[in-house]
Amino acid sequence: MPRIVVDVMPKPEILDPQGKAIVGALPRLGFTSFSSVRQGKRFELTVDGEVTEEILAQARDAAETLLSNPVIEDVVNVEVIEA
């Protein structure tokens, strides 16, 4: 069954405390090539049947109203993946 993937990231201007903690932990494990980490969220919305334009529009609407908070987050990607 097809899924609609929604990716949400903290806004660039907002400090991401979790990403900051992760970037601090990486060098302790020997991963020294990464200067910054930002942590986001990925949602997978399963659709029974075909993904129509209307369903995709619903997913975009859900992404803006529930899955993300526009004050602190951006929806950076909405795409369909076939199972």
Add this chain to the structure above:
Amino acid sequence: MTELPLIGEASTVAAEPPLAGARIGVVTFPGTLDDRDAARAVRLAGGTAVELWHADKELGDVDAVILPGGFSYGDYLRAGAIARFAPLMSKIIDAANSDAKLPVLGICNGFQILTESHLLPGSMIKNDHLKFLCRDQVLRVENSNTAWTVDYQAGQEITIPLKNQDGQYIADEKTLDALEAEGRVVFRYVGFNPNGSRRDIAGISNAAGNVVGLMPHPEHAVEAGFGPESLDGVGGSDTDGLGFFTSVLTKIVGGK
């Protein structure tokens, strides 16, 4: 010696007239923790506490509403994000925005629900130090004209408990400037910023002053012997939080 009623026993304090006529709703969501303490604070202040359930379709006969602290829906998605769409919330949002200007107080998770509902601007993200923090916190009451602060003096410092993980208040600079200019920063952290909140903001109000949200917990500082003073002597009084609840009663009874 007067026998103190048991903590957590909401029914033991009987409200007395005329304040008893004021009915303050306390909403319980799945995962709410502090509804009993909030209801008890209302009764200690002299009002009548009304238990409300998030799935209720109607608000019923209440003069004000408290959204208490806790972890509604386990803080899944974002703190307050799912609770914000509870059936009762749409009624509360309408009533808060109506001409009647229903007084609404959001404490901790309740504050997060108010920002997710867009009744208050900005949002809360994880504490800058990433830890859950529980301490007695000194606050300055910056605005004593809101529905929930009229019994305080502007500039008064109070000490009440603070306990949260997602307590860092953020908003863009334009919003912060507007909040400051309009006197809508209601509480500020004093001496120590416990979570990295912008401009030391602990609580804010809407433009009309009927909706107030803050991260610290006034309902845990309403009884002698059980407040911050007896815990670690940081100062203040055990009952510094009681003014929130007497304020709204003053407002309701005075306005009737």
